[in-house]
Amino acid sequence: MSKLHFESVFLRVTCWFPCISVLFFILLSQGVNASQSIHTVDLSNLKAQQRIVLNGQVQYLVDEQGLNLESVMQANDDQWQANTERRSNFGISANPYWFRLALGNVDQAGSPFFLRVDYPHTDKLDVYIVNDGVLIHSYQLGDTVPYAYRPVDNRIYLLPLDELALANIELYIRAESQGPMELPIDVLTHAEFYHQDKLELIWYGAYFGTMLVMFFYNLFIYILVRDVTYFYYLFYVASTMALQFTLTGASFQYVYPESTNLNNTLVLMLTALMPFSAVSFVRSFLKLESTGMRRDRIITRSFLGAFAILFVSSLFAPYMIVLKATHALSFLAVSAGFYLGLSGWRRGVKAARTFAMAWLVYLVFVVVFLLNTKGIVQPSVISEHALEIGSALELILLSLSFGHRINEEKEMRIQAQEQALHAQSSLNKNLDLLVQQRTEELEEANRQLKDLSIRDGLTGVFNRRHFDELFQIEYQRSFREKNWLCVVMLDIDHFKGLNDTYGHQFGDVCLKTIADVALNKLRRPPDLLARYGGEEFVVLLPNTDLEGGRTVAEKIRHAIESITLDNDGQAVTLTASMGVACVIPNDRDGFAGLLKLADQSLYQAKESGRNCVVCSVS
Structure with a gap:
């Protein structure tokens, strides 16, 4: 098989790879969402089980009328929908959702436990605990509520229900969010939670550690070479880290715990800023302004303008509109990055191979993230950490692209130096001949001039x-x-x-x-x-x-x-x-x-x- 035919086949496969990956992921996700009947969850065996996932047991109701707790408790059973698919992501909705669930033998759990809602970006999360039709306790949570209101100091929502010392309780949960309506809910022992939290922190430590290493390594190179492309890369890494730090809920926990209006605004700003920096990096890395086609320059300029508008709009425009627009443009921008990488590859830019692969990998994980956000696929380890995995792999591959680019430029410099040395050698040789010729001509001219100065102009004899x-x-x-x-x-x-x-x-x-x-x-x-x-x-x-x-x-x-x-x-x-x-x-x-x-x-x-x-x- 010829090299040209191989590259053609490879490009076709890579173009279809994101679609195939997403289809496989959807089928896999649908395969694990088996239906299950709704019943009271018995916690008497929690110590042995350590963790019980509750999404398959909850019932939900879409609140289109602004219901309160009393109205919800009096609602007919046929108004509630069973979550037979064990969904934890209900997509983006302008209406609040109500969820209800019964827990039995709470006082016989055998170990301290938490009720956990493992999603930090719900705007309002009101939890009502009812026993025999009477409200026993309630929590007002969410990222629009001061962080100090949380009963447990953590980036996600943890409720110590074992402290109620009741046998049976009913939970009514009202969730409202301008972003994705996610409610991954479970009960787990303290030991299990701290074990999972430790693994989660190890993962985040590895992720942010990798990102910081990439940042400071390339910062050092930028200080040495002063190449503006490295600056855009640093800008991209920094905005990616800031966005991921915010999405984990750590920003609200450690940076602005009392600023209840800042979280949504910051998410929108960083969601627009990250692709803006990415497009700037792509534009500089592939040298589109100097060597790219006019169409490619128009594409990148259009994206830069659009993300700049979205960045400003995040300060005053409706959250849902800006979020949807940013997600759509981000998908197109990542796709454009993959396309521009292929285009650079075809133009003979060696570093564009790894560059295109980086954007292809990121494109797959962005698609998974967007499908998870829309509720098309349900949360899993991969979908919940899609942006983190994708961005880490992408930035590592982009760093390798930098290495390829440096090697390519080094080879070009060596070749240019060899050509310059050859040209200099030829020039010196020609210059020596020219100097010798000019010297002889000058000596002859001087001799003639001297001869003219000592001879009579008419007769030619000495003067x-x-x-x-x-x-x-x-x-x-x-x-x-x-x-x-x-x-x-x-x-x-x-x-x-x-x-x-x-x-x-x-x-x-x-x-x-x-x-x-x-x-x-x-x-x-x-x-x-x-x-x-x-x-x-x-x-x-x-x-x-x-x-x-x-x-x-x-x-x-x-x-x-x-x-x-x-x-x-x-x-x-x-x-x-x-x-x-x-x-x-x-x-x-x-x-x-x-x-x-x-x-x-x-x-x-x-x-x-x-x-x-x-x-x-x-």
């Missing part, structure tokens, strides 16, 4: 500034090494006339041509040519005596003399005058004198008729 720097260096070297240093000053003859006659563009051509010719006559690497200014050039010849300088100058002069330029069909010849000066320096700073001597020689060449070389030795 005067660079010549001055090199001339000073070569002069000092010649001083240290006691070698000859020769300077040749060159000036183009009649250059101003050329510019005036043929134009400045032709003059520029002449300058470039002479520079090329002169540079071509320099053979040694140390020799250099520079444009000194205007039509003047200077040649620096290190380690060259006067005769060598004369030879170089004559070669340059003859080369210039042989130049013929064409200007619009007219042949133009060029000549140049040169002054040569040589010296073996006897001080470090005499380079200006050598240059002046070469300039004087140039002047003499011009005075001698131009196109000649004049030499001088310092």
Whole structure:
């Protein structure tokens, strides 16, 4: 079987699982509700039995007329209905219920005992004890009556009937509640009650202990990671614990025993607050606002708005209306949580598998709780603790979902880090190549820039500034090494006339041509040519005596003399005058004198008729 087919089958099974579970639970509950005739309950064997369930022996009457005790005692037998199905939950009713029951041999029970009504949320519970048609004693109980009125300090209702010291009594019980009409009633010895109460407290201790562990464990994680999803989870756990603490009757017993109007209001508020926090958690856990479909976002926003309205309505709206609306919306919200978990699973969110399973489990127990509330199924260990069992299992599974989510995000972070490292490595490699390329380009640009800064823009030979720097260096070297240093000053003859006659563009051509010719006559690497200014050039010849300088100058002069330029069909010849000066320096700073001597020689060449070389030795 392929993985895809398996997941499809699994999803179909999980979708039908709540319905199958509920149907099985209903059939099971109906199977144990065997009918039994009504008769006086004999308590003479209570010590041996320890506990006698009375629901199958009570008769009940729906009070639609506001009856009092006297009217009820005078009612015909046919007005009373036998509880042959042993029902303890009569659903939600706007009318009070009357119950009656006879107990025989009360004084022969053999052990102290309680009459117990094991449901703490009845608004008004009036118990009348009658003997031979005469009212002997009465109790006014319920969560709308101060807690101090209870004869026994306990979260449920306990009546010490053995203290009456009567043989036979009749009980008339009037129950009124805006919520479910439940009357799980029995008689049990003190020993049996304390044994059961101990087990009950162990169960509640385990439940609330588990919830507190989940709360503080995830609180610690929230403090470390500051993920808002953990905050919503903590909000959900806290509201769930508060609701369960209230439903057990412990809130009325320990927190507000004198606030008779607070219990129903608090139940409604917490019943709305718990699913509100659950929807907020689902919305954040599955990241619906950023990655979810628009339909899913609309669903969660609608639920949040509806539960917020119900929360506010619990302060002033009728209890029964708000309770029914909250129960209906809670069922839909839990179903939506299961659906959104499946949707996330299909989108490839691994943590959504456990998430969907958590809401499926809770959905089953919510259905059982609602059926018990409506009186469709009768109370049992499972139905009475359905919300506690379901919420504990759900929150444990949700915590596991957190673990899966953390692992998934860890894998994604590791994968992202590996990709980032690979990208960084590639980037570094490319960056090294780019840096090397840019460095070479920059060096080339700097070289070109430096070359431009030391060369004449027109002729391409060195400029005067660079010549001055090199001339000073070569002069000092010649001083240290006691070698000859020769300077040749060159000036183009009649250059101003050329510019005036043929134009400045032709003059520029002449300058470039002479520079090329002169540079071509320099053979040694140390020799250099520079444009000194205007039509003047200077040649620096290190380690060259006067005769060598004369030879170089004559070669340059003859080369210039042989130049013929064409200007619009007219042949133009060029000549140049040169002054040569040589010296073996006897001080470090005499380079200006050598240059002046070469300039004087140039002047003499011009005075001698131009196109000649004049030499001088310092």
